Amino acid sequence: MSSAYELAIEHPAESSMDQKNQLHPRLLKSPVVLKATGVTKSYRKGKVEVPVLKGVDIEVLEGEFQAIVGASGSGKSTFLHLLATLDKPDDGEIYFEDNRIDNLPAASRDILRNRYIGMIFQFYHLLPELTALENVLMPVMIHHGFMSYMLQRRKFRKRAKELLDLVGLSHRLKHRPREMSGGEMQRVAIARSLMANPRLLLADEPTGNLDRAAGEEIMEIIHELNSAYDVTIVMVTHDLSIAAQADRTVRLAEGRVESVSFQS
Amino acid sequence: MYKLLLSWRYLKSRYIALASIVSVTLGVATLIVVNSVMAGFSDEMHKRLHGILSDIVIRSHDLNGLPDPEWHMDEIRQLAGDDIEAMTAAIQIPAMINFRDNIQGQWITQPITLIGIDHQTYSGVSDFSEYLLHPDNREQLDFLLKENDYGRGKKDRFPVSGWARRRVSAEWEQKAVEAPSDSEGIDAADVPASPFPLVDDSGVEGQGATIAGLDGQLSGVPDSTGDLGVPGVPFQSSNEPEIVFDPASEQHTGIVLGISICSVRGRDADGEVMDYYFALPGDDVKVTFPNTGQPPKAVSDSFTIVDFYESEMSEYDSSFAFVPLAKLQDLRGMVDVQSGVKSVSTIQLKLKEGADLNVVRDKLQARFPIQQFGYQIQTWRDMQGPLLAAVQLETTILNILLFLIIAVAGFGILATFFMIVVEKTRDVGILKSLGAPSSGVMSIFLGYGLSLGTVGSGVGLVLGLLFVKHINTIAGWIEGVTGQEVFDPTVYYFNQIPVIVNPLTCVWVVIGAIAIAVIASILPARKAAKLHPVEALRYE
Ligand SMILES: Nc1ncnc2c1ncn2[C@@H]1O[C@H](COP(=O)(O)OP(=O)(O)O)[C@@H](O)[C@H]1O
Numbered sequence: 099m100s101s102a103y104e105l106a107i108e109h110p111a112e113s114s115m116d117q118k119n120q121l122h123p124r125l126l127k128s129p130v131v132l133k134a135t136g137v138t139k140s141y142r143k144g145k146v147e148v149p150v151l152k153g154v155d156i157e158v159l160e161g162e163f164q165a166i167v168g169a170s171g172s173g174k175s176t177f178l179h180l181l182a183t184l185d186k187p188d189d190g191e192i193y194f195e196d197n198r199i200d201n202l203p204a205a206s207r208d209i210l211r212n213r214y215i216g217m218i219f220q221f222y223h224l225l226p227e228l229t230a231l232e233n234v235l236m237p238v239m240i241h242h243g244f245m246s247y248m249l250q251r252r253k254f255r256k257r258a259k260e261l262l263d264l265v266g267l268s269h270r271l272k273h274r275p276r277e278m279s280g281g282e283m284q285r286v287a288i289a290r291s292l293m294a295n296p297r298l299l300l301a302d303e304p305t306g307n308l309d310r311a312a313g314e315e316i317m318e319i320i321h322e323l324n325s326a327y328d329v330t331i332v333m334v335t336h337d338l339s340i341a342a343q344a345d346r347t348v349r350l351a352e353g354r355v356e357s358v359s360f361q362s
Numbered sequence: 363m364y365k366l367l368l369s370w371r372y373l374k375s376r377y378i379a380l381a382s383i384v385s386v387t388l389g390v391a392t393l394i395v396v397n398s399v400m401a402g403f404s405d406e407m408h409k410r411l412h413g414i415l416s417d418i419v420i421r422s423h424d425l426n427g428l429p430d431p432e433w434h435m436d437e438i439r440q441l442a443g444d445d446i447e448a449m450t451a452a453i454q455i456p457a458m459i460n461f462r463d464n465i466q467g468q469w470i471t472q473p474i475t476l477i478g479i480d481h482q483t484y485s486g487v488s489d490f491s492e493y494l495l496h497p498d499n500r501e502q503l504d505f506l507l508k509e510n511d512y513g514r515g516k517k518d519r520f521p522v523s524g525w526a527r528r529r530v531s532a533e534w535e536q537k538a539v540e541a542p543s544d545s546e547g548i549d550a551a552d553v554p555a556s557p558f559p560l561v562d563d564s565g566v567e568g569q570g571a572t573i574a575g576l577d578g579q580l581s582g583v584p585d586s587t588g589d590l591g592v593p594g595v596p597f598q599s600s601n602e603p604e605i606v607f608d609p610a611s612e613q614h615t616g617i618v619l620g621i622s623i624c625s626v627r628g629r630d631a632d633g634e635v636m637d638y639y640f641a642l643p644g645d646d647v648k649v650t651f652p653n654t655g656q657p658p659k660a661v662s663d664s665f666t667i668v669d670f671y672e673s674e675m676s677e678y679d680s681s682f683a684f685v686p687l688a689k690l691q692d693l694r695g696m697v698d699v700q701s702g703v704k705s706v707s708t709i710q711l712k713l714k715e716g717a718d719l720n721v722v723r724d725k726l727q728a729r730f731p732i733q734q735f736g737y738q739i740q741t742w743r744d745m746q747g748p749l750l751a752a753v754q755l756e757t758t759i760l761n762i763l764l765f766l767i768i769a770v771a772g773f774g775i776l777a778t779f780f781m782i783v784v785e786k787t788r789d790v791g792i793l794k795s796l797g798a799p800s801s802g803v804m805s806i807f808l809g810y811g812l813s814l815g816t817v818g819s820g821v822g823l824v825l826g827l828l829f830v831k832h833i834n835t836i837a838g839w840i841e842g843v844t845g846q847e848v849f850d851p852t853v854y855y856f857n858q859i860p861v862i863v864n865p866l867t868c869v870w871v872v873i874g875a876i877a878i879a880v881i882a883s884i885l886p887a888r889k890a891a892k893l894h895p896v897e898a899l900r901y902e
């Protein structure tokens with residue numbers, strides 16, 4: 099991590115085979131976790147249709163840390179929401195572990211988000227009425243019914259505490275979001291996103307709302323997740339120095355992938 | 363799981379929503395109080411009406427018209443003998459009563475319903491004897507004047523009555539007759555003072571004190587009676603003037619008067635409720651009624667009040683007067699000269715516990731078809747149908763109105779919930795991004811409504827029940843604060859507000875209120891469920 103990075107932002111988009119060749123050697127044998135092909139999305143503003151994504155392709159390998167960069171308003175969040183099945187693309191396909199997910203029925207997409215894909219947001223998005231611990235427990239509470247949850251409660255709480263410990267918040271279990279700093283809230287959000295043990299973590303500018311020190315702490319945690327726990331991460335950011343730490347950086351512009359670069 | 367947790371947390375953190383259900387609480391409490399009071403009233407009325415009226419009454423259209431009651435009763439026994447517990451024949455006719463008011467000394471004439479009863483069997487068909495004032499008469503009425511003790515065990519502040527009163531007043535009237543008969547010479551001081559307190563405030567029976575306010579009125583007695591020529595002499599029956607009648611030791615035929623015929627309920631100077639009696643057991647009255655002639659002629663006779671009848675239903679207490687059946691049949695000429703067969707005007711039946719009134723009524727109606735006999739055969743419910751129906755209608759309308767109030771509260775909940783949903787838009791987005799299904803999001807808000815409704819109506823239930831339990835105390839406080847009588851016993855003839863808490867009604871009221879709260883939360887909950895996750899997340 100401490101070595102020098104090279105960010106080849108001038109490279110045009112390359113073929114999948116070529117890309118793989120430039121990836122970190124540890125990823126060479128990894129299967130594809132997430133794949134998007136020709137994804138388009140446009141918003142309607144009154145009668146005018148505003149195209150935001152005009153055909154975006156990406157590929158994420160298991161264990162990869164991929165960054166998506168682009169100017170503000172370039173459609174990064176929109177794209178991430180599509181990947182998370184929070185919204186449907188107008189056109190194109192999204193595959194999660196070789197299964198097409200963009201056209202799944204609502205119930206299946208709910209399950210996917212609940213157990214397979216974790217999410218972190220710029221504004222943390224914690225539930226204000228719940229404590230840190232309860233917020234972390236939320237995914238399993240949603241997964242399990244009352245009885246089933248109650249029976250496994252000890253196990254869940256133990257895991258939630260471990261996760262909060264991992265993000266360095268074991269002393270903040272009973273705190274409400276408003277009693278915590280931005281960095282702490284984001285760490286709770288990270289713990290929550292890991293609760294269901296997801297295969298993929300989607301992060302939308304997790305440091306965008308934090309000061310430099312807090313942002314660096316968060317990035318350290320995210321890096322550790324990727325390197326020590328092999329969590330696959332797709333992270334949207336506008337901070338190029340953060341993007342430089344990624345295995346692969348996808349640059350969005352004008353609703354398309356403008357370029358892809360690799361950490362060498 | 364998360365639904366419960368979040369409903370609970372929203373409940374705890376949104377006191378504004380609790381405020382919105384205060385109206386539910388009040389509505390539920392009011393409904394329970396109103397229903398309990400109405401049920402109390404109507405139950406009391408049912409009990410009294412049923413107690414006064416017998417189960418089934420067969421009444422001839424004609425005042426004279428039910429000849430040979432024995433034959434009818436045999437027929438009825440054959441028809442429905444298994445169901446019949448008691449049966450009696452009676453005469454019920456309109457009449458006039460005439461007596462001297464012993465407060466003002468004036469003569470009072472009033473319309474009454476004169477009922478000739480067979481005192482052996484009459485108390486078997488209704489609660490008649492329970493309403494009598496003398497304890498012995500409550501056991502068995504015999505139409506004989508008792509020594510004293512009227513009201514014992516029932517009205518503890520009843521003035522001296524019976525022979526104890528009759529002897530003294532006969533003596534007093536004797537003195538009044540012996541006093542100089544030229545009215546100019548009468549001085550108020552010459553007239554012997556009334557030996558009795560005429561109101562029931564003496565507290566102790568037989569204590570000879572009179573209240574000051576009434577003394578003045580009493581002294582007016584000779585002035586007014588002086589105009590009549592023969593002051594104080596009891597009714598001189600014109601039919602039998604030759605018989606020497608000693609009022610101190612003899613009585614006329616007994617009559618039981620409805621208590622309100624010769625009393626009024628009012629307040630004394632201190633505002634205490636008390637009864638003022640114009641006449642008391644031991645006094646004589648004159649009753650005028652039609653005989654069976656064509657056209658009927660008025661017949662009069664003297665009766666001695668032997669007891670009062672107090673059913674606490676003013677309609678009956680102010681009109682019923684009971685005399686022995688045989689005496690009334692004689693006086694009215696209801697005995698057929700040739701056959702000796704007597705007639706009556708009604709036959710009253712009491713059925714055994716659990717017998718179906720309507721079935722027996724229908725049997726009787728089939729046996730005595732109206733075309734042939736002209737009898738009206740009714741159950742007590744039929745007779746009091748309009749009254750009972752009116753009470754029922756009143757209860758129904760009040761219930762509808764109060765439920766409308768709760769429905770109004772429902773709109774309050776609706777508005778509050780919409781606000782909460784808007785406020786919680788981001789939370790909905792978060793939950794959906796975490797994989798909560800729309801139905802789950804919806805049930806958070808439905809659960810929220812349900813718990814608000816439950817809390818609101820639960821508190822309302824407790825408040826309502828507490829209010830009902832202490833309603834008379836509360837009425838007392840309100841009286842104390844406002845000086846206004848909430849529940850005026852001079853009007854209602856109840857000393858207390860009667861209440862009956864019907865558990866089923868309470869359950870329905872609570873369920874209804876909860877349902878309204880839940881229904882009011884459906885729309886906001888649907889709105890929350892339909893929120894688009896991305897837009898909800900972006901919502902600021
Ligand atoms: N609901 C919406 N309706 C209309 N336009 C939208 C909506 N959401 C996003 N946009 C537009 O889409 C574009 C991309 O937004 P976004 O994905 O948030 O960009 P980024 O995250 O890269 O800053 C922006 O121009 C934004 O104004």
Ligand SMILES: [Mg+2]
Nearest residue numbers: 174175176303
């Ligand atoms: Mg964005």
